[in-house]
Amino acid sequence: MADRAAVLAELRAELAAMPTAATAIVPTLPALAAFADVLPEGGLRRGASYVVQVSTTLTLALLAGPSQAGSWCGVVGLPGLGAEAAAATGVDLTRLVLVPSPGRHWLTVVATLVDVLDLVVVHPPSPAYDAEARRLAARVRERGAVLLVHGSDWSGCELRLTVTSSRWHGLGAGHGQLTAREATVEAVGRGTGGRRRATRLWLPDRDGQVRSLAQAAPADDTDARCVHAESPPSVSAPVLPFTGRVDALEVRAG
Known part of the structure; x- marks a missing residue:
């Protein structure tokens, strides 16, 4: 205790020692x-x-x-x-x-x-x-x-938000560099009236930004791979x- x-x-x-800024409370x-x-x-x-x-x-x-x-x-x-x-x-x-x-x-x-x-x-x-x-x-x-x-x-x-599928770009046949990831994000819960809502986005795009597919130029599709995991297949990015x-x-x- x-x-x-x-x-x-x-x-x-x-x-208590952290600096604070006076900001309006928004909903x-x-x-x-x-x-x-x-x-x-x-x-x-x-x-x-x-x-x-x-x-x-x-x-x-x-x-x-x-x-x-x-x-x-x-x-x-x-x-x-x-x-x-x-x-x-x-x-x-x-x-x-x-x-x-x-x-x-x-x-x-x-x-x-x-x-x-x-x-x-x-x-x-x-x-x-x-x-x-x-x-x-x-x-x-x-x-x-x-x-x-x-x-x-x-x-x-x-809401419950889930990545239901991913598609990585940049990997060839055992070589290459990850450049972007397409992902499908679904949301369901009280905020959606129990209905599922989904969107496709870059998580991230080739510039490292999180954007909707319409907001960013497409990555090179040549070496794209579809996966259903949070990590890319057979590749571990340094953390x-x-x-x-x-x-x-x-x-x-x-």
Whole structure:
């Protein structure tokens, strides 16, 4: 209990020391234009929770819109998240709070971040009881924050977003360089009235940007391959784990 209190006290002190800017409270946090067809309100609704199934790239892309618009964001429970990958997707590292390993008190850590940040991403390291999830959801609504739950189901969420298929460009017969990825993103939930909404987008395009297919020039189709996984076939792009302070605040919880 003493360790928990010390960790939370440190977390609150770090958050209180962060610079803030006076901004008007708007009903939604802006999303990248690529998500216009799957987010009914054109952005992430304040007070709502969203589920992102499996895809870290999709999670970062949803984080990028609010981050670019000046919102403070947090990521809890993703120790392998690469700062370089986040920055390449458009996340502003100077407004990012990382808690890689929150331990068994992850719900308390998330609730603390919800009090002061606009958007919090969490990959739950353990299941949450329905009562705990409801209490956290109530806090998110009260504070007007947005909760993105990565890789885990969450009762009462506004939408569930999933990458259902991918097509990588740039690979030949065992050689070449990945240049772009086409992806189909589907959304279903209360925000869509229970109907599935889908869009095709670059995740990312050959310039490293997340855009709808209509927003970017097509990649070379010569060596395109269709896959249904988050990672390209037989190729592992280098990931730099975030293990220290790289233009971002990192807080470790025991």
